[in-house]
Amino acid sequence: MSDPTASQAPSYPRVAIVTGATSGIGEAIARSFVAQGIAVVGNGRSADKLTELERELGATFRGVAGDAGDAALIERLFETAADAFGRSADIVVVNAGRGLGGSVKDADLGQFEDVLRINLSGALNLMQQAARVMVEKQATDYPQKPADIVVIGSVVGKHISPFSAVYGSTKFAVHSLAEGLRREIGPKGVRVTLVEPGIVISGFQAVAGYADDMVGKFEDNWGPLLYGEDIANAVQFVVDQPPHVHVSEIMVRPTRQDYP
Template identity: 65%
Template structure:
């Protein structure tokens, strides 16, 4: 069941000062949290989503009226509707950036992975992402019918290098990113001509809580650092996202792969 964060209810006192309005899922950790912070620094208003109302509340206290949190499962259609509605209600205009970031990993070889757990990963990483992409695209196409090329509109999808290259240690997780990147490319071909940019960001190994949640053991994480370090941080990916959406409306960077310098594969 979803729960809206009520601590920041109401309309931002001066919403006109925000140059753009963004929705970011997975907003309280890793790439998502770094993106929220970068967008606020860039002068954007942000609607953030995560499961933890307490963590969203902490961000709202820190970031002030530039941030509004909606707690709930990013794979839930009703939560996605809340996110889109909150942009209009809180910032007095619709979102023009949607970052499809929420997701989880699942480590393990194909012969060993728990396929029951894989089903839950598929629900969030693929179906949840598809729902958000679909609803965001519908709203942004309607918006851009009047606003393009005067204004840009962006859907940014967080993929992965393992969505392009098969990796034995995360083959099933990688399959969800192959799927999401396929969906995003199909969507780009559909809505790009209507003034909506769809960009896939494909990070390599990023230092975050992702590895623990995915079940990667300490030995594997240590090997990442030894073989590929220094690794990426969430802020590195957030900087790239900010660059992509800052381009003039007629410029579309539709794919961007980012690896640590020493990461040769995947």
Template identity: 45%
Template sequence: MESRISIITGASSGIGRAIAENLLMKGYGVVGNARNKVGLAALEAWSKNTPGTFIPVEGDVTKEETLTKLLSVCHDTFGRGPCIGVVNAGRGLPGSITGSDASKWEDMVNLNVLGAFRQLRILANAMTSNDEASGELASRDIVVIGSTIGTNVSPTNHVYGATKFAVHGATEALRRELGPKGVRVSLIQPGFVRTNFQEASGYDIEAFEKAVQEIGPLVEAKDVARTVEFIVDQPPHVHLHDIMLRSTRQSYP
């Protein structure tokens, strides 16, 4: 039986996949969600050679039924709910308030903000239920993947950064609510990370590569995954709740 059970959203690629791979290599059970069926299938195939168990759940995390399914799959497969939840699914959008594509604002806010809020609520309720919270103190972790531009205003990504400001505020509020109940809520704020995020979100790849030349080598997805691993491996009485993760040469944001 897997020692710990986790739910990871946005698990089909980038940071989410790297986190899933790390936890699978530790022998943890991982219920991974994404809308990318092909990416989930690739991760499932990869997981066959790990000591952990990966269960893919395709679906949109802005929908309550998808989140409910993630919990039910945990119980059906592993016999208990998650003790690790990674709120990772999100999308970017280049541009300022006046210059970005306003037709894409609603979808991004639905995923980055409302979707994150729903994930936080359902994970919090699951980890504080009588069934999951009973017995001796055990590590229960909700880890949110934020961004440095959720603390420092970005010169070029105003709307995307604003969604991260909202999530950071909600994360800190939940930390204060759940800490006394034994649940650790942690925020990781990565700076520039080399994944497929920039291309998928429509960023100027030429400008991104120029930035890489100036501040690289960049943080990679596996670096964020190691940080998640470090957080959840702390003894139950130790809580790392806010970590900013940049490449050494990135001065701002």
């Protein structure tokens, strides 16, 4: 006998995993997806913030608290997507990361191991897991359905700034991984997109150790600056394309930002 509750289960057009979803770009992306009816598993370190988002966004959002550099957490994100929404994720946004101010000469290298672990090792782990899940999925779903891995990079991962070169080195590496993955699994029907934001106002600056007067100079020189919603709009555009259309790379700067 069929389950009488089956027809009542919500149907989602897509299921997404978004890391770093408790603030800034990640939170804006999660909100954008939910507004479009996309189910979201959001990750962040703040369990309280995730609980708040669950209350606000409803059953379409599930939070998983933990450190995005933890391999066990990455597995839990995919398990949660399947358990909560009935199928595997077909969008993964590799967003979690942290900044580190300072030049090669002056950066606090005592913090660099943590930056590497989150920005590079954690990103690689998530990209690898997403690739394995999506290649299997697209073996039967492509070209009827899309699958997207969206990697949030940075303008300083392409254009070297001496004042953030240490942080930028992790983004150079992530950009390389994203392009390598695109060449590997694009032919298998999985889209890998690199999104490179310019200056975005968020909690990133405080964690990176940027002084208030430096952020003020950014605003004076290049403002109005970007907010998370501006990058979320670009990501939404990427994933909304039909399955045979791939936007490989987008760089988004404030209009007045000339460098980097």
